[in-house]
Amino acid sequence: MTPANPPKTDAKRHHDPEIRGFASDNYAGAHPEVLAAHALANGGHQGAYGEDDYTAHLQQLVPGHLRASAGAFPVFNGTGANVTALQALTDRWGAVICAQSAHINVDECGAPERVGGLKLLTVPTPDGKLTPELIDREAFGWDDEHRAMPQVVSITQNTELGTLYTPEEIRAICDHAHERGMKVHLDGARLANAAASLDVPMRTFTSQAGVDVLSLGGTKNGMLFGEAVVVLNPDAVSHMKHLRKLSMQLASKMRFVSVQLEALLAKDLWLRNARHANEMAQRLAEGVRAVHGVEILHEVQANAVFARLPHDVSRRLMDRYRFYFWDEAAGDVRWMCAFDTTEDDVDSFLAALKEEMAR
Incomplete structure (x- = not known):
């Protein structure tokens, strides 16, 4: 089809594209360049289940960002990526050490334990970040048959609280885990935002720091x-292809996942999108700091702003903009910026916040 003869559809638009929010970067649509890539991969017949030219090309792109030996396994979603990766790193009796606030513990409906069949050993943290000392609270009992065996340390970059690990901090964790015979998984749902904020390549705090699977x-x-599950250390896993299928994460038309990753990684779209989202979060944080009675809870290092404000103000503001309570009892909320958040979006939200605080 050409622009002069656009394809037709019987589907109808069921939402107002002018409505904006700060609930999640998942609320944003797809970037136009990603949509264009999707259309590019359409038409004709390509091999199924990853036997296509787009997935093959992805295997050439990913190593350039991470490691020469890196292998990419496209999957449907983040929970699927995490569960598949953790299964690949553990035995049936294995356990995973993670922060108590980790997505795998709080927001995946028990999938790592119920679907992956592994035990999560959680550690409270003040900022969502593990340290070697915190890891040691659960890193013991490898020969105790009565206890699930700690085999993996899982960290998130950036964390669920919007904080960042430095490359040196991740290296220290990886060295500590490896010295104890454990492997390291990194949940990189917002990896691009971390790289943009740290202003370093993704490999600096993943493969070069010692992460085994991403x-x-x-x-x-x-x-x-x-x-995608990216195997950075081939010696750390086995049978990834079988585990992906067993975990119901093998796409039959994989080219449509792979070409999207290509659109992000081929040049700098991944970085442009992340930098913009981070910049909008900084703009939001700067405006919030000027509002008396609103407290920013954590350093704003990526595209998330955590704040505390009166409960009734949040409720009224939610009628105007969608966002979530992080801890409703404490009055804590989370505001997320996305690749398509605009300066006008931020400024309008700040004006509404000021209005509601003044009531």
Whole structure:
């Protein structure tokens, strides 16, 4: 089809595209360049289940960002990526050490434990970040048959609280875990935002820091759907292809996942999108700091702003803009910026916040 003869559809628009919010970067649509890539991959017949030219080309792109030996396994979503990756790193009796606030513990409906069949050993953290000392609270009992065996440390970059690990902090965690015979998984749902904020290549705090397996995010950074499990250390896993299928994450028309990842990674779209989202979060944080009675809870290092304000103000503001309570009892909320958040979006939200605080 050409622009002069656009394709027709019987589907109808069921939402108002002018409505904006700060609930999640998942609320954003797909980036136009990703949509264009999707259309590019359409038409004709291509091999199914990853036997296509787009997935083959992805295997050439990913190593350039991460490691020469890296292998990418496209999957449907982030939970699927995490569960598949953790299964690949553990035995049936294995356990995973993670922060108590980790997505795999709080927001995946028990999938790592119920679907993956592994035990999560959680550690409270003040800022969502593990340290070697915190890891040691659960890193013991390898020879105790009565206890699930700690085999993996899972960290998130950036964390669920919007904080960042430095490359040196991740290296220290990886060295500590490896010295104890454990492997390291990194949940990188917002990996691009971390790289943009740190102003370093993704490899600096993943493969070069010693991470064994990575869940590489895309949906929160402009893709329609899809993520990838990236094996950085081939010696750390086995039978990834079989585990992906067993975990119900093998796409029959994989080219439509792979081409989206190509759209992000081929040049700098992944970085442009992430930098913009981060910049909008900084703009939002700067405006919030000027509002008396609103407290920013964590350093704003990526595209999330965590704040505390009166409960009734949040409720009224939610009638105007969609966002979530993080801890409703404490009055804590989370505001997320996305690749398509505009300066006008931020400024309008700040004006509404000031109005509601003044009531």
